[in-house]
Amino acid sequence: MPITTCIFDAYGTLFDVSGAARIAAQEIGDDSFTKVWSRVANDWRLKQLQYTWLRAITGDHTNFWQVTQDGLDWALEASGQSDPALRERLLQLYWELPAYVEVHKMLIRLKAAGMATGILSNGSPDMLDGAVQSAGLADVLDAVLSVEDVGIFKPDARVYDMVGKAFGCAKEQVLFVSSNGWDAAAASGYGFTTAWVNRNGEPQDRLPGSPAHILSDLTNIPDLVA
Template identity: 25%
Template sequence: MKSKVVRLFIAMVLCAIAMTTAMAEDKGKNSAMVKPKVIFFDVNETLLDLESMQDSVAKALGGRKDLLPLWFSTMLHHSLVDSATGQYHLFGDIGTAALMMVAEANGITLTEAEARAAIVTPMLQLPPHPDVVKGLQALKDQGYTLVSLTNSTNKGVQKQFENAGLTDLFDRRLSIEDIQVYKPHLLTYQWAAKQLGVELDETLMVAAHGWDVAGAKAAGMQTAFVARPGKVMYPLGMEPDYVVSDLVELAETLKRREKE
């Protein structure tokens, strides 16, 4: 009996030592993380608020405001179908097709012209989340190079930033339109880092989408998940380096880290 107790005690001690060692190694890895030279930002939902599109999408879908998230996820899903099958359609065209699919699935009559009108113009006029301008300015004041990386087209994001008052806060805008492969394909993140002349581990990808964070992390980027209301991380993806409620918190977190 005593020998069993002794063996159990030893096993518990060894387990505790192993856990402590693992925690120390994780902490060491985290502390060794380099300061990012470039911070990349997703645009739609991370910087810009899609809630303002509820009315136009709901009108197109017979008053069904609850179908907005389904439309957006359907659009993202089929952008990946393009990348997986070696095709490419403009994000707006995929969005139009996705809205028509949602309408058909819910027994709603919707023409292509009506679908396009419901999303294209409203998408270009999305307002920024309340924290965005302050958070971006704080990061810019800290000396970070800020770059957008979006699935939207070059002209689309240019117009979005002009209307949202974000143009001057960014050093560059990148669109996957230039390589015609949608995020979260690893090629998109590799390409983005190359455009800025930096290594992947010298970059930080900021997004409110678990799929975007998972893709960037798998590619080798540092990542920050912005926990916008209703947004959750992908539980099977690698954990992000930072989880924040908004961009102001991100700026404060990075500033605090610089002092450590």
């Protein structure tokens, strides 16, 4: 079957999750944070992901905003940062994460080619709406799907089931794109054609599924479905 539907993970795939800490470091000009912002960003993202996995395993679901706050609190403490104003600013910026530079043009090309486009994310609906509106992507996305509709985080298969239900397509008609190797692997095992956006040149995860495509950014996604 030909690909008819292109679905994207949100955080780290369309939106730069390091953006909040980077922008805050530029704004605040505090040497203590400027020196550690990159570490904070990395730890924040890692803990955010780890907490989603652990909550999925234990069945102790909460929304992604709570997980995001918990991950940030761990990251700030690990780097010796205790300023409440800094925490508040970082959380505010997370609702306005910048899209990667190639995202809008890439989505325009997909729409011009007749593709259905959407997001499938762990993010809460209000968080995703904030990011999409801030980045100006609402006009090039047909749907924004949140795991809150099924009450469990990726990579549970019930999350990937949402795509077929929302778009009325078969698994074989979906190209699923993620910057998370584990997400691309799980989606491959589920039955999607997948593209892993490996911006940092990381090794491939040792998991049962393997992405069909490995890219350094999103620019060539339309070429995969042309």
